[in-house]
Amino acid sequence: MAEEDINNLVDYHSDEEFPSLNNQDEQPLPKGEVTHVTVHASGFKDFLLKPEILRAIGDCGFEHPSEVQHQCIPQATLGTDVLCQAKSGMGKTAVFVLSILQQIEVTGVDAVLCLVLVHTREMAFQIKEEFERFKKYLPEIRTRVFYGGVPVQQDKAALKQSTPHIVIGTPGRTLQLARDNVLKLNSVKYFVLDECDKMLEANDMRRDVQNIFKLTPHTKQVMMFSATLAPEIRATCKRFMHNVSLSSPTILS
Secondary structure, three states, X not given: OOHHHHHOOOOOOOOOOOOOOOOXXXXXXXXXXXXXXXXXXXXXXXXXXXXHHHHHHHHOOOOOOOHXXXXXXXXXXXXXXXXXXXXXXXXXXXXXXXXXXXXXXXXXXXXXXXXXXXXXXXXXXXXXXXXXXXXXXXXXXXXXXXXXXOOHHHHHHHHHHOOOOEEXXXXXXXXXXXXXXXXXXXXXXEEEEEOHHHHHHOHHHHHHHHHHHHOXXXXXXXXXXXXXXXXXXXXXXXXXXXXXXXXXXXXXX
16 A cells, blocks of 8 residues: 555544535546446346345346446456445445345354444435345344434343344444444444535534444444535545555445
8 A cells, every 4th residue: 555545544543633624515526436337137146146135136126237237246246445425315325234244244243343333323224224125134234223312221221132233323332332332333344424424514523433433343344425425525435445445446426
């Protein structure tokens, strides 16, 4: 990895915060970063997904991947860091849900392996529902949602009873549970920010995201998704990624 790329990564041992990001008008993507893919009559089976996942996809009535899925899923299932900008309704959520379910191995594992951070409880529930329907034939994978507005003792009791393999949560509650040492993030292999622009624009939420990130292992896959990516936010996103110099982030207009 080039020295300049190393300097752009998050410093796990630094108290430095990311530069403040103000809301700015969305800018066109730099030339060369937009990739258009012609989606042919390929199906999800071409991604070589687990039979259990393909069966669940079939139950949902899906036959052909969207453009964003066609481009991102092959990269994501290989463990590549992904930065994806695509309009709403293009199937961004399925990209990381399917990719994580394809890679995750939970046999004999009693630890959180995947962390998905979102900015609202509504999004957390929507993403959990996506995991549930695509892991229909993978019942051994456990998921759980954590968010503010409910008694924290309720979340702590749930974690003591059973450790989820996949956690979907809002930054504030996730950080609280981690700092109270009831949500252990030292085994996380997959770190996802959905609607990353909204979480990295607000100072307090961005600080929580960074602190959570520092509690996870240095080596992990990072995936970020958004409908809009201003240049300043795109640069901040890349600071979370360890293998940007090895594989350029995927950005779709």
